[in-house]
Amino acid sequence: MDMPSSISITAVPGISCASGYIGIKRDERPDAALFICDQKAAYAGVFTTNQFRSACVESALERLHGGKQVKAVLITSGNANAGTGLAGRADTELLAAGVAEQLDCQADEVIVLHTGVIGVPMHAERLLPRLRNLVAAADRTSEAGIAAATAMMTTDTFPKTSVRAIHTGQYSGMIGGVAKGAGMIHPRLATMLSLIVTDLPVHPVALQRALVKAVKPSFNAISVDGDTSPNDSVILLATGTGTEVITEQSKEFSDFCDALTEVAQELAKMIVKDGEGATKFIEIEVQGGATEADVERVASTVATSPLVKTAFYGEDFNPGRIVSAIGRSGAHFVLNHLTLQIGGITVFVHGAFTEVDEQTAKRVMSQSEIVVVIDLAAGSFAGRYFTCDLTHDYVQINSEYTT
Template sequence: MEIITGGVTAAEGFEAASTAAGIKYQDRTDMALVYSKEPCVAAGTFTTNVVKAAPVQWDRQVIDGKGKVQAVVVNSGIANACTGKEGLGYCEETARAAGEALGIAPESVVIGSTGVIGMQLPIEKVKAGVRVLAEKKNGSLDNGTDAARAIMTTDTCEKELAAIIKVGEKTVTIGGMAKGSGMIHPNMCTMLAFITTDAVIGQETLQKALSEDVQDTYNMISVDGDTSTNDTVLLLANGLAGNPEIRYGTPEYETFAGALHAINEYLAKKIAGDGEGATALLEARVEGCENREQAKTLAKSIVCSNLTKTAIAGHDANWGRILCAMGYSGAQFDPENVDLFFESKAGKIQIIENGTALPYSEAEAAKILSQPEVTVIADVKMGEAGAAAWGCDLTHGYIDINADYRS
């Protein structure tokens, strides 16, 4: 696998566009289009929140029906969640407008929305934006990056990555973009991710690849513990690479799944590190577990702990908060066997051994915790399994952003 420059337009046959439709923001682009020259097999995972936004309901119908997808239309600013039949009708109107503008079937259009819950979309602005997007689309990498910017809400930067692999004698490309900064606690945030590939692969195999990988990537991040109404991850494959079909359980599948994992993990970490008001990406690695589920439960509990997150914000090596978070996670372990470390580009320091504090330099620990990426490593000494989870520190900035989010 080779990481390359690009995002959703990196793969053969995919185009993108962005525009400022004035849906909520008046000073930025707020709509994006991803389009494939050929219909795609599609896979998706969606929020487990009982309250599901209209675009989630629309997209699930398309994905569950195993229909071909040729376009994704995304808006930011308004989530189109808790909007009743009117909101769902707006999805249909958007798909119909995209179908007319692009010359494709409306049922081949999927929708993404992110922003304020409870507001109705200004549908005429949305439909006008769709027409502009159809005219502006092209396959340039710049257009892909612009699309990634257009789907941002409180994000501070666009999030995209691409990679190439060899399948047989053919080069297969996978690229993706994502957004997410607050209301991030996926359980498949407001989290959207769109992955494109030119691979030849069946729909069921594609869905298995995505569903399996989401468990170790997007479902292992948390900013604030809130699972959004709009969480959506879509994976589209148009087959233009012309490779021998990738089949589940083969070496070629493992290669494809590995590249997909690299992109999903990168995007997930970018979302976690760009949490609202955050100054640091917090990674928790738990080692020495009996099985993966134990490790994942412990790691996720660490990054979800508000007290741990505030300690990281203050560069305070308050290790008791971490051990406490592990203790209420529901996973069983012996706290008197735990070793704990802090690590960053500034170095690595052991804080506790066998559940007891070691003598260490508070100044050195603060220096390590002052970096933009900080890792907590916990070894519970019970086996060989491990897992990682990602979050961020919790600062006053989070309150500042969310106290007046609707204004």
């Protein structure tokens, strides 16, 4: 699904970008993106819960727990640097040191993220000469920001960017983000990387709380294939300075969280729309849950069901697959109270399927974006989840990924 964007993270004041080929990808496409802050930034992060974690995740977590400020973020694509042992961690730190040397900052003020093939040694020393050229090419133009978002991509088909202006209380600023991801997408985090930057002055504790809050209805509410990467990372930086900073107690904190969530959700939806081989974007809205956990169980079970996803791909009007997925989700509900709508058409109510004529069914299933509404009628909890169809192209892309 083609969704090119001309919006750039460089719309956030104080951010410059560079991108290019440093020696990872075999076809010499751009494989590195560098994001530089004029001022060292407060840092928040949320990372994969997969116990098989890339060296870059371990490195970024160490910086987060150490309360480090961040001067730059380097994202490389083509090699995940996961399952590479102590040498892999040394490679990540060598790249951080290479950037730091050029920027005259400390190596632990540089975050390095990787994405790509798992289990292949990186041999970072061979990348350093071109990496130095990358630092020298940093620019504030919109084109530089889009090029950096493009260099992050692996199986993605378009760069993913989002920007919001925010005016709240005494503060005015920008929030901008980039993301990559098309496969290995599933909550805990949904391979997927994202960097979001704001020029507002936000206290580090508030920044982390805001990010955790924003990730829940965005990156943790999407699924392409049910797989969680060892590299998943969402980084949030705040470059604003001054004696007055936004804290959790500030009246502006809620507005900041709302704007941040909008950016995160827009990026997350782009990841789903760019799901490997995807032809349809499916929004699953669950209402009337007895608990928040029940809402998540139903949404996740439906979103990850291969039978549901292939039915959407084949435009096969088969609501029985959705009701079956709901039934096995483990959520509490009474079947006779359940209501299911697909594309605005009620297809299940009072414990039975409704009659839907063939023309209506074809019209609903032929849409590129389809909303599924599930009302459990068991409580007041609600939530949304975003997924895509499962296609022949997905199988082909992933069966040939390392070849």
